[in-house]
Every structure is written in structure tokens, then in C-alpha cells.
Amino acid sequence: MSFKFNRGLFKYDFIDHHAVLCVPVDADVKEIRKRYLKIARRLHPDTCRDESDAEKELANELLSKLVNPAYETLSGEKQRMEHILILSQMGKRLVQESVSVELKSDVTQQLASAPHFEHIYKSAVAQIAETQYDSLQEVQDTIALASELNLVYIMRSAGKIFAAASSAEIPTNAANKAAVTSPPQKQDSVVLQYIRRAQDLISQNQLTQARVELQDALKLEPNNSRCHSLIGVVYLKQNLTTSAKVHFNRALQLNPKDEIALAGRLKVEQITGQKSSGAKRTASSHTGSQQPGKSGGSGLFGGLFGGKKK
Structure with a gap:
């Protein structure tokens, strides 16, 4: 089975290992390992709780083709830093080229327009991680959403200023409540x-x-x-x-x-x-x-x- 993604960083021929593990792009090795072990327990054939053979096979495919390669890349200090450096350069290039990004979710629209975007980003990633691998049939959509968040985050970090979302576009769920109710802050210079x-x-x-x-x-x-x-x-x-x-x-x-x-x-x-x-x-x-x-x-x-x- 092959997994295909057409959102977020994947859209630019980049394998978004952070999205696969659903950890922030600045996560340290300890945080990455803790997250990997939790996902591995969920997907490994010896501990997978899914009863049908089809679901167990899907879990094994996700573990071997997505999760394990992501962990192998991000668990080594040198490889992780090279990966992060590529991400940083990619964000700057996309900003310099004025790439237009289609935001398909409320939370990415909020992330794109809020001045205090780092708090929103980490809160959103943490919330997605809680249920990322609960439904194996929805994992690809969840990874795609996490990658879309990563894309907006690296572009915001590189100085991208997105058009402000309208009030109708701003979600009011628990993950973004603090962002919605916090007073506006001045945008930092690049x-x-x-x-x-x-x-x-x-x-x-x-x-x-x-x-x-x-x-x-x-x-x-x-x-x-x-x-x-x-x-x-x-x-x-x-x-x-x-x-x-x-x-x-x-x-x-x-x-x-x-x-x-x-x-x-x-x-x-x-x-x-x-x-x-x-x-x-x-x-x-x-x-x-x-x-x-x-x-x-x-x-x-x-x-x-x-x-x-x-």
C-alpha cells in the first residue's frame, strides 16, 4: 500500500516527518522519542488493538512505511538538524517566491492570521496528536492537516504575512480559545x-x-x-x-x-x-x-x- 498526500509540505515534494509523528518542527529528541513510542504501541502487531486483519495490516503499513522512517530521520541529532535547516530554507524560499497557499481548515486559517502564531501552532499540533492514530482510516487526512499547519508555521516564521481571516473563518473551539480571546499583538518585523x-x-x-x-x-x-x-x-x-x-x-x-x-x-x-x-x-x-x-x-x-x- 502506498500513502499519498497533496496538502501541506507534501505538496512541495517534501516528506513531512514531523507531520507523521505530529510533533512541532522544533521538537527535541526526547519529545520525538516519547511520541514515537506512543504511536508504535498503537500500531505494532503485538499491541495493535484492532481486531480485523485488514486493520492490523493497515496499522503495520503505517508503522513500517511512515512512522519508522520518520523516527529514523528525526531521532538522530545530525539528521534532525539537517531536516530542520531544509525546512527553514524552504519556508524562506516559499515566502520569497510569494507562493499562494490554499488553507483548507479553520485552524490553519487562524494560524495564518493570528499575531501570536507560535502558541496557536503548538496547541493545534498537540490537540491533533491526541487522536491522530485512533482511526486508522482517517490517519492520512490527519497527517495532511498537521503538514498544512507545519507549512503555514514555517512561512510565518520566515516573515510571511497572510491576509487576515474574517470573523466567520475564526474557529472558537477549545484548541484556539486562548488565541481568540487574547488581545491583539503587534506583528514582529522579519x-x-x-x-x-x-x-x-x-x-x-x-x-x-x-x-x-x-x-x-x-x-x-x-x-x-x-x-x-x-x-x-x-x-x-x-x-x-x-x-x-x-x-x-x-x-x-x-x-x-x-x-x-x-x-x-x-x-x-x-x-x-x-x-x-x-x-x-x-x-x-x-x-x-x-x-x-x-x-x-x-x-x-x-x-x-x-x-x-x-
Whole structure:
């Protein structure tokens, strides 16, 4: 038996493994494994609760041809990151090409137009996952719906602004109640979305993908000091001190008070052993208050320069 899908990411010749497992595209390995084990218990011949031979055969086909390959792809760290990177690039390409997307469900229409789309996305995926494999005859439709959500999500993450849905199109079911009743929020700029994704990726030590996000942001705003300081952090974590220093210096040209760039440049100079007198003065000012990278406050700055490279 072959399974065919003509919605969501599948429509663009992409095998949407996240939709098969019904996990968010940013799910970690632990979440993916937990979800896979639950589906496998449902579909495996030894534990499948369906009584008819036809249903047991369908369950086995779903497990072997869809679920197991999805888990094999997403359970390995390297393969998972490559898959996510492809997704990210695909979302950007679809936005740049102004691809028109047909939204066939209420929840995807809501996801497309709501400003706080990440909350709606994860709530919708979680709700679909609860019953995804309950009815084996409906699994293909459910996977297609999850893939449609993934498609809208990666396009929204890449800066796509869909036309707002009318009030008649906005569902009021339990999964979206919070989204409907929450006050409207201002849409973030595309560059700010890149920066926020990069910050999350840096905190997870996913440096290659963070660098891609920041490079794309700099194409839109070459003089964004925040982008330069963050990409400097990425290069520093990858032991590319020369590139890191270039971006830290550029960030400080644009914003002399950029704390991340100040701390980053000092770190580079400590590593290379080439402290300038100006760097020593800056270091002294930090000694009198807080050490770079050891701020008592919360947020990205406090842990930027720790962790292993990746």
C-alpha cells in the first residue's frame, strides 16, 4: 500500500516527518522519542488493538512505511538538524517566491492570521496528536492537516504575512480559545523574528542554523548592530575568532554600548592574547561592576559564551 498526500509540505515534494509523528518542527529528541513510542504501541502487531486483519495490516503499513522512517530521520541529532535547516530554507524560499497557499481548515486559517502564531501552532499540533492514530482510516487526512499547519508555521516564521481571516473563518473551539480571546499583538518585523530564532538556537548550541538566520537578517538590515554582535557570538563559539572580532567591531561601530559586542571583543582578545590598551580600560570598567558573561541578570547575555561548540 502506498500513502499519498497533496496538502501541506507534501505538496512541495517534501516528506513531512514531523507531520507523521505530529510533533512541532522544533521538537527535541526526547519529545520525538516519547511520541514515537506512543504511536508504535498503537500500531505494532503485538499491541495493535484492532481486531480485523485488514486493520492490523493497515496499522503495520503505517508503522513500517511512515512512522519508522520518520523516527529514523528525526531521532538522530545530525539528521534532525539537517531536516530542520531544509525546512527553514524552504519556508524562506516559499515566502520569497510569494507562493499562494490554499488553507483548507479553520485552524490553519487562524494560524495564518493570528499575531501570536507560535502558541496557536503548538496547541493545534498537540490537540491533533491526541487522536491522530485512533482511526486508522482517517490517519492520512490527519497527517495532511498537521503538514498544512507545519507549512503555514514555517512561512510565518520566515516573515510571511497572510491576509487576515474574517470573523466567520475564526474557529472558537477549545484548541484556539486562548488565541481568540487574547488581545491583539503587534506583528514582529522579519529581522526581529530572525534574531529571536537565532537567540533560541544559540541557547540550544545549534550554531550553524543560528548563523544562517543571522546572515539572512543581515541581508535585510546590514547595519543592525544586534545581528552583528550575535553572529560574532556564533563565530566565537565555533572558534572562528577572526570572523567573530570583525562582527564585534562592526557592532560597536554601530552601537558603542552594545554589551554583547563589548564582552565578545574582550573574549576574543583574551583568547588571542592581543589586548589593546583600550580593551584593558574596558575590562577595568567591567571589573568594577560585573564580569563579562557573568551578569547576574537573566536572559541571553549571561550564558552567551559558555557551552561547547557545535
